[in-house]
Amino acid sequence: MEIKIAYQGEPGANSHIACKMYDENSQPVALKTFDQVFYSLKNDEVDLAMIPIENSIAGRVSDIHRLMPTSDVHIIGESFLKVQHCLMSLKDSSIKDIKSVKSHEMALSQCRKSIIELGLEPIVSADTAGSAREISELKDNSIAAIASPLAAEIYDLKILKKDMEDEGHNTTRFLILSKDKSIPDDTIGNYITTLVFKVKNVPSALYKALGGFATNGVNMLKLESYQIDGSFQSTQFYTDLEGHANSDSIKNALDELKYYSEEIKILGVYPSSRN
Numbered sequence: 001m002e003i004k005i006a007y008q009g010e011p012g013a014n015s016h017i018a019c020k021m022y023d024e025n026s027q028p029v030a031l032k033t034f035d036q037v038f039y040s041l042k043n044d045e046v047d048l049a050m051i052p053i054e055n056s057i058a059g060r061v062s063d064i065h066r067l068m069p070t071s072d073v074h075i076i077g078e079s080f081l082k083v084q085h086c087l088m089s090l091k092d093s094s095i096k097d098i099k100s101v102k103s104h105e106m107a108l109s110q111c112r113k114s115i116i117e118l119g120l121e122p123i124v125s126a127d128t129a130g131s132a133r134e135i136s137e138l139k140d141n142s143i144a145a146i147a148s149p150l151a152a153e154i155y156d157l158k159i160l161k162k163d164m165e166d167e168g169h170n171t172t173r174f175l176i177l178s179k180d181k182s183i184p185d186d187t188i189g190n191y192i193t194t195l196v197f198k199v200k201n202v203p204s205a206l207y208k209a210l211g212g213f214a215t216n217g218v219n220m221l222k223l224e225s226y227q228i229d230g231s232f233q234s235t236q237f238y239t240d241l242e243g244h245a246n247s248d249s250i251k252n253a254l255d256e257l258k259y260y261s262e263e264i265k266i267l268g269v270y271p272s273s274r275n
Contacts, residue, residue, distance in 0.1 A: 012151030075268025212256025
């Protein structure tokens, strides 16, 4: 059965490519905002959602850490996409005609050096593929877009320069989300446990909370903090742990974490796709 996978962006976006990479027989569903993606998943309009969480050059994707803990969805997998950014414009344009370039802020930041070398004015747009569509509609040879090769194909644009990204390792990590909670039974293997927690507002709470991971030999792959409830004194932490939530080491570490935390929420336990 063909599954529907929601993503933020327009046809030709990197998230669109990630959906087809996850399941080539899937039906990617393009939505304008991340809020709409989460809403469609929660209301059974789609089966899964494909969400970019971080990039090896530009860092974490904004909004996701705000939406993930408050949405009743679960991480069931991760996927890594090698990003290829191309400079594209109308079929009769040449690179010497281009004065400005439109794209998503993440794509512009990933191509910063190339944009400076070409002497282009960056213009922030809502989406990479959306920028390509806009260029096809503007009919202005002085404006280009940075988007994927798929976007150039969909919107009938000419690729003026491939590999615009500043670094060859430019990779985006995606999370696959489901409304249904699914935790693998087998604790043996390469798994990731993702959770959020909020420590108590007392001295050394974070130091003591993290101590349980060290004493139980749990490898913390990622730890990020962000403010919640509009307060600079209320901090939530997002972490990826190496291992299964039901393994003895992580269970013991989480037991210790409870002593120093006001709230702990496991967002997902899923197979690792890392080499």
